[in-house]
Amino acid sequence: MTDARDKGLTLNPKYDDHGLITAVVTDVDSGEVLMVAHMNAQALALTVETGLAHFWSRSRQALWKKGETSGNMLAVRDIRIDCDQDAVWVKAVPAGPTCHTGARSCFFRRVGRDGLSLVD
Amino acid sequence: MTDARDKGLTLNPKYDDHGLITAVVTDVDSGEVLMVAHMNAQALALTVETGLAHFWSRSRQALWKKGETSGNMLAVRDIRIDCDQDAVWVKAVPAGPTCHTGARSCFFRRVGRDGLSLVD
Numbered sequence: 001m002t003d004a005r006d007k008g009l010t011l012n013p014k015y016d017d018h019g020l021i022t023a024v025v026t027d028v029d030s031g032e033v034l035m036v037a038h039m040n041a042q043a044l045a046l047t048v049e050t051g052l053a054h055f056w057s058r059s060r061q062a063l064w065k066k067g068e069t070s071g072n073m074l075a076v077r078d079i080r081i082d083c084d085q086d087a088v089w090v091k092a093v094p095a096g097p098t099c100h101t102g103a104r105s106c107f108f109r110r111v112g113r114d115g116l117s118l119v120d
Numbered sequence: 121m122t123d124a125r126d127k128g129l130t131l132n133p134k135y136d137d138h139g140l141i142t143a144v145v146t147d148v149d150s151g152e153v154l155m156v157a158h159m160n161a162q163a164l165a166l167t168v169e170t171g172l173a174h175f176w177s178r179s180r181q182a183l184w185k186k187g188e189t190s191g192n193m194l195a196v197r198d199i200r201i202d203c204d205q206d207a208v209w210v211k212a213v214p215a216g217p218t219c220h221t222g223a224r225s226c227f228f229r230r231v232g233r234d235g236l237s238l239v240d
Contacts, residue, residue, distance in 0.1 A: 007221055009229065009236040022156055024144050031151025033200075036142055036207040048233060080153075080227035080239065083219050087156040089227045099203050101127055107200035107209045109129065113168060116129040119200065 006083045013044065014086040020056055021086050025098070027105075028077045028091040034098040035106045039088065051076045053090055072096035126203045133164065134206040140176055142207040147214060147225075148197045154218040155226045157184075159208065171196045173210055192216035
């Protein structure tokens with residue numbers, strides 16, 4: 001890790017071998033983690049420019065404007081980047097359920113010593 | 121994605137080619153995202169069993185008990201897993217600054233149209 005990347009004010013994302021960084025989306029009001037996905041440079045730029053969360057779909061290998069088909073877009077209120085610039089934290093207002101299962105958050109199951117259990 | 125992995129109550133993490141899943145840690149009180157790191161199966165098991173966050177350090181290629189050297193451990197209050205089981209959300213009580221830079225959170229810079237700016 002370099003001091004410039006870790007502490008400086010120049011955006012210099014550390015993309016992985018696939019050209020991606022991790023993106024964590026939280027609900028700006030509840031603080032709940034809604035989803036974790038990935039962004040390439042184009043998705044990050046579009047997210048900053050449009051105020052709507054864009055990702056790179058690893059399964060479809062395509063740019064993914066969240067909510068383009070479901071309508072459940074994520075209106076971005078704040079974007080932060082971490083020390084080594086390989087992850088961003090997006091605070092957003094979700095237009096509807098974020099998860100493809102219909103759950104508000106993709107994190108609808110608790111991990112315990114005895115396996116998983118539903119939350120909410 | 122399979123229905124069993126996406127909606128069922130069996131823990132079946134979808135590890136990547138390096139045997140890792142993504143781990144997002146938030147402050148259980150403030151909701152702030154403190155850090156994003158990775159876990160292998162051993163790190164996840166130790167986190168569940170001990171109640172202290174463990175990760176896999178990609179840079180050191182070693183198991184990493186967060187705070188082992190700095191003392192800034194993360195006491196786990198809740199662990200959740202996402203729909204496709206390739207990411208966990210850990211809610212924790214941090215013993216001190218989480219970031220190696222000394223910041224409370226690794227996400228201490230905002231991404232804007234004109235680059236980065238410090239928050240807090």
